[in-house]
Amino acid sequence: xxxxxxxxxxxxxxxxxxxxxxxxxxxxxxxxxxxxxxxxxxxxxxxxxxxxxxxxxxxxxxxxxxxxxxxxxxxxxxxxxxxxxxxxxxxxxxxxxxxxxxxxxxxxxxxxxxxxxxxxxxxxxxxxxxxxxxxxxxxxxxxxxxxxxxxxxxxxxxxxxxxxxxxxx
Amino acid sequence: xxxxxxxxxxxxxxxxxxxxxxxxxxxxxxxxxxxxxxxxxxxxxxxxxxxxxxxxxxxxxxxxxxxxxxxxxxxxxxxxxxxxxxxxxxxxxxxxxxxxxxxxxxxxxxxxxxxxxxxxxxxxxxxxxxxxxxxxxxxxxxxxxxxxxxxxxxxxxxxxxxxxxxxxxxxxxxxxxxxxxxxxxxxxxxxxxxxxxxxxxxxxxxxxxxxxxxxxxxxxxxxxxxxxxxxxxxxxxxxxxxxxxxxxxxxxxxxxxxxxxxxxxxxxxxxxxxxxxxxxxxxxxxxxxxxxxxxxxxxxxxxxxxxxxxxxxxxxxxxxxxxxxxxxxxxxxxx
Numbered sequence: 001x002x003x004x005x006x007x008x009x010x011x012x013x014x015x016x017x018x019x020x021x022x023x024x025x026x027x028x029x030x031x032x033x034x035x036x037x038x039x040x041x042x043x044x045x046x047x048x049x050x051x052x053x054x055x056x057x058x059x060x061x062x063x064x065x066x067x068x069x070x071x072x073x074x075x076x077x078x079x080x081x082x083x084x085x086x087x088x089x090x091x092x093x094x095x096x097x098x099x100x101x102x103x104x105x106x107x108x109x110x111x112x113x114x115x116x117x118x119x120x121x122x123x124x125x126x127x128x129x130x131x132x133x134x135x136x137x138x139x140x141x142x143x144x145x146x147x148x149x150x151x152x153x154x155x156x157x158x159x160x161x162x163x164x165x166x167x168x169x
Numbered sequence: 170x171x172x173x174x175x176x177x178x179x180x181x182x183x184x185x186x187x188x189x190x191x192x193x194x195x196x197x198x199x200x201x202x203x204x205x206x207x208x209x210x211x212x213x214x215x216x217x218x219x220x221x222x223x224x225x226x227x228x229x230x231x232x233x234x235x236x237x238x239x240x241x242x243x244x245x246x247x248x249x250x251x252x253x254x255x256x257x258x259x260x261x262x263x264x265x266x267x268x269x270x271x272x273x274x275x276x277x278x279x280x281x282x283x284x285x286x287x288x289x290x291x292x293x294x295x296x297x298x299x300x301x302x303x304x305x306x307x308x309x310x311x312x313x314x315x316x317x318x319x320x321x322x323x324x325x326x327x328x329x330x331x332x333x334x335x336x337x338x339x340x341x342x343x344x345x346x347x348x349x350x351x352x353x354x355x356x357x358x359x360x361x362x363x364x365x366x367x368x369x370x371x372x373x374x375x376x377x378x379x380x381x382x383x384x385x386x387x388x389x390x391x392x393x394x395x396x397x398x399x400x401x402x403x404x405x406x407x408x409x410x411x412x413x414x415x416x417x418x419x420x421x422x423x424x425x426x427x428x429x430x431x432x433x434x435x436x437x438x439x440x441x442x443x444x445x446x447x448x449x450x451x452x453x454x455x456x457x458x459x460x461x462x463x464x465x466x467x468x469x470x471x472x473x474x475x476x477x478x479x480x481x482x483x484x485x486x487x488x489x490x491x492x493x494x495x496x497x498x499x500x501x502x503x504x
Contacts, residue, residue: 027251029251029254029304029307029308030251030253030254033254033257033300033304036300040297052284052285052286052290053286053289056286056289056290056293057289057293059293059294059296059297060289060292060293060296063293063296063297063300064293064296064297064299064300065296065326067300068296068299068300068303068322068326071300071303071304071307072303072319072322075303075307075315075319076319129285130285130286130346
């Protein structure tokens with residue numbers, strides 16, 4: 001058996017497990033930790049696909065920044081640490097119909113997509129994929145890249161202005 | 170070592186890899202044991218007292234005795250603490266500290282994984298430790314712990330930004346994120362000379378990342394009720410301390426590789442001395458600097474901490490990026 005297959009199943013199990021526990025836990029801090037497990041496992045899946053840069057960005061942005069942001073948000077706001085009441089249970093068969101419907105739609109989408117539109121590019125294994133990404137971003141995708149950076153800048157300035165206003169009161 | 174990673178896994182390979190990791194762990198634990206001993210000795214000498222000198226010859230077994238004490242201590246846990254997270258937090262804090270060592274090339278031949286993005290790997294994984302710190306603060310169910318955890322997290326996140334920004338200059342000069350390429354690019358001149366501002370920013374931000382003096386707020390028990398680990402004792406507390414010292418090992422290796430030329434000798438004529446010796450020498454210099462700072466610097470005030478990172482270090486790092494980008498494109502003939 002191939003090692004990557006074993007690791008794939010392990011990571012897939014952790015990804016789905018983290019997501020399932022995220023829904024079934026009742027304490028918010030537990031939820032954040034389990035979604036963190038999901039994020040890290042997804043990064044592991046990216047490593048398996050030899051997309052190291054995406055994997056590291058995934059850890060840096062999702063496991064690091066977003067999980068911590070969520071924890072800060074939970075701790076600094078007056079939030080009930082746990083939800084005691086179980087949410088209103090739907091009839092069992094209704095849930096199953098929704099899940100089956102969603103599965104059918106996604107499976108149809110996957111099977112009807114023509115994956116061979118772009119021929120797979122043969123990359124030189126000695127060239128790091130960071131370099132490839134950099135070249136692509138600054139040649140073919142330079143306009144979306146710049147637009148996204150403007151958007152982020154606007155968000156940053158907006159956040160600073162909102163924080164300043166509260167300070168004056 | 171590196172070729173072992175690319176083979177198909179057999180029982181032998183897996184066992185060999187596990188043994189290599191255990192060997193590294195043994196080296197790191199040995200380092201931590203004697204780093205603590207020398208830290209106490211050197212601080213003692215600087216303050217005109219002998220330091221530990223009772224347990225074993227010259228006090229050499231002092232740390233061993235301290236660790237044994239921590240292990241034998243009763244493992245206390247507050248009654249209303251969150252059991253699962255209280256146990257998980259030290260693991261979350263320590264795991265990444267050891268995992269970052271996987272990409273460190275200690276010399277031409279000694280090293281584990283040779284990742285194309287070594288620098289980013291270190292930075293990304295070390296951010297998971299912050300998650301462990303906040304979890305510890307929250308799970309203790311103690312207001313002081315929670316405040317301490319949030320304070321540490323805010324400190325580590327804020328100083329991570331100038332830390333990353335100061336490395337960008339080196340990446341621009343080298344054209345690679347690979348730690349081996351970065352060392353090889355320093356054959357002519359070490360990065361500390363062309364990237365001196367980056368070195369200063371990196372050194373200061375690294376102190377804050379490591380929670381070391383003068384940024385050791387989590388250890389300020391007299392004025393700030395310590396930090397996220399007030400409720401921890403025994404082995405779990407030892408894990409947090411271990412994480413701190415293992416990060417010191419990792420940061421020392423990183424600074425040696427990024428700025429001090431890694432395993433390269435200072436002049437070509439001394440090349441007959443093996444690379445690992447040079448690495449250890451440069452690394453020890455950094456570790457000594459830690460102890461020196463701890464013995465002589467007063468602690469920075471908590472309210473000045475954030476503005477120093479954002480208003481002091483970050484602009485310097487950004488100007489350094491701008492200047493480096495200008496010089497790199499000038500030497501490539503872009504102007």
